[in-house]
């Protein structure tokens with residue numbers, strides 16, 4: 050079709066960026082037969098490796114892994130010279146790739162896209178560049194890199210300096226000779242840490258201005274590692290596939306060893322091995338729990354600090370170089386070559402900006418609160434507006450004039466880090482909400498480019514012209530990204546991952562930390578479910594299967610996966626005795642439970658003999674309100690030990706005395722034994738509150754699962770018996786009815802630990818069919834008038850969810866005050882897994898608050 054005179058040029062796709070991702074995107078789109086135009090503001094291809102030419106610039110993922118894998122022939126034609134190749138070598142590689150596939154013909158260099166506007170009428174993007182070029186395209190793809198937009202200078206007086214100014218991210222092509230010069234370097238991230246040792250070799254004086262000391266590990270660079278080369282030579286595809294299905298995009302076997310339980314010898318061995326390996330994924334994987342558990346993280350961080358102190362001679366400098374304000378790994382750790390050793394040179398000095406902040410850059414140098422420094426050159430290694438900076442640098446306007454910057458004002462929102470609702474046919478390669486910067490970028494880039502190209506191919510085959518995520522799918526993914534970040538230590542750090550390095554940027558954890566393999570599976574699942582969460586339109590109409598791809602908390606999924614791998618027999622195929630033995634065995638591997646003030650075991654009288662109880666006293670001075678707690682286990686399983694972690698957790702969080710009661714179990718003692726015991730325990734505890742260190746009259750009941758069932762029943766019995774007065778009932782995923790036809794049974798009856806067959810097994814042991822409608826078995830069927838305030842906890846993936854909700858509704862309808870706590874993304878059991886399922890902690894904090902509120906007069 051001929052273009053009318055003056056009309057903008059037309060392309061199927063416009064790609065921004067000619068680095069790793071843009072080049073491969075172009076390659077794939079061309080193979081689909083699409084017309085493509087790639088723009089890059091740089092003078093050549095290479096992206097980040099075009100710009101970051103500072104001395105010492107290298108990759109920090111072994112180069113054997115930091116390379117394209119899409120074409121075996123390409124791999125045969127290129128050999129890396131070093132374990133971590135230099136910037137010039139990587140740039141040569143990318144130039145080689147561009148030439149080998151004849152990509153340059155479609156790339157316009159030294160040109161920036163300034164605006165991209167969606168035309169809803171035409172279903173096209175209108176693109177404008179800084180050279181005034183106007184063109185239109187169907188697909189607009191940002192392959193502009195995660196760390197490509199330098200952070201604006203936020204130091205006073207930067208324009209005053211009369212000497213030479215350099216930015217690591219925009220280094221002069223001709224290089225810089227610092228011989229004989231007094232040089233300042235501001236910034237000690239990866240760029241600064243790589244550049245400083247080399248600048249020190251030339252400068253007559255080098256002063257490093259450090260705001261936050263960083264963890265860095267020696268790269269031990271050298272020839273490309275023989276073991277990797279051998280593995281690649283033996284079975285290249287197997288190796289690349291292992292990378293694609295690994296947590297970080299590099300084939301590393303993740304450890305199951307926990308820092309909190311490892312012996313000192315094991316911890317030391319693992320750390321020293323990682324230090325020797327000189328690889329980020331090794332040092333980040335010394336322990337399985339170092340990214341989530343502060344105690345485990347500290348073991349690794351302490352050992353790194355010990356190394357720094359052993360390298361740096363001057364104790365003051367060594368101490369100032371030791372990171373203390375963030376957990377290891379929460380800011381991107383660095384790989385270095387002789388970084389800490391550089392501070393032993395007589396002409397190198399460290400200025401700790403925490404003690405001596407910069408007041409201004411001056412004409413001659415830098416002024417701090419206490420000193421004036423004179424310099425010939427200042428090097429800024431101050432970082433990037435990461436992940437969103439380059440995308441938002443273009444004026445992107447979607448449907449109905451919605452601007453991307455406005456949409457993302459409170460932080461980016463994406464579906465899979467690939468697209469964002471309201472912006473049809475707009476793709477991001479390694480956008481926020483994808484593993485990107487937490488992974489080997491080469492692997493993540495290929496996965497994204499392949500996904501986009503396959504998606505366009507599918508659209509064309511099915512006659513669709515536009516694709517866009519739905520708001521539901523997008524908010525679900527945003528939530529999942531946040532949930533994954535929230536269980537780690539990352540949100541505690543002022544890192545660029547959190548947007549904290551750029552003044553005014555919303556504080557949001559930007560990348561997806563669920564891992565490369567999990568993420569790849571998610572993307573594949575979305576496609577397999579007919580592009581779940583995407584709306585596709587074309588001349589033939591639209592298709593949309595709306596939904597959320599991951600609703601479960603990430604650590605809950607992990608627990609289910611580990612349990613599945615253990616291959617345990619289904620509980621309902623065991624006898625009660627065998628099931629109890631299996632539970633006891635599982636309890637042995639639990640992590641340490643929270644410390645409380647005091648734990649005492651005792652006996653209280655029950656209707657058919659003494660009932661054992663365990664009392665947890667908070668560390669604070671008493672007396673305290675008292676909560677009588679009943680454990681879970683379907684009236685058959687469980688005891689004082691099974692719910693010990695939860696008892697402790699409730700005690701410290703709610704500042705109440707918890708009296709956990711071991712009631713009689715079925716099948717030895719069937720209905721109504723457990724319910725009768727619960728009421729007896731409530732009465733006895735209320736009568737002896739003062740002796741137990743409690744406040745008389747301030748008694749609540751609580752229980753989980755079947756324990757929630759008898760706690761609810763105890764409240765009804767207490768009301769009918771005119772006492773004791775109960776201040777509140779905490780019902781955690783309670784059994785409230787014997788009807789298994791509610792939708793939550795259909796949705797969650799299989800695969801989430803508590804299954805429909807298991808509930809049948811429990812009921813069969815506990816109560817005869819005619820008894821199951823008795824309100825002492827099914828409290829939902831009782832009279833709910835005049836009951837105490839309640840907190841009802843329900844979990845999304847629990848067959849009992851709907852009967853919990855029904856009980857909350859019915860209580861409310863009868864006039865009781867009800868607080869509902871939704872354990873979002875949890876199963877019936879996961880909320881109670883103290884110390885194992887981290888995402889349960891906020892839910893338990895909410896539960897504890899509800900408990901405290903039962904006792905308004907308590908201090």
Ligand code: NAP
Pocket residue numbers: 106107108109110196203204235236237238239240241243258259260261381402430431432433486545550
């Ligand atoms: P960065 O990690 O953000 O480091 C910037 C440094 O400048 C930090 O030490 C920061 O201190 C400091 N800084 C920023 N503003 C400052 C101010 N106003 N006053 C004083 N100090 C200031 O940036 P980067 O070193 O360029 O690295 C960014 C990322 O790029 C890396 O984390 C890595 O992912 C990637 N990278 C990779 C390689 C590689 O592959 N080898 C090399 C370079 C970069 P605060 O920490 O206190 O903010």
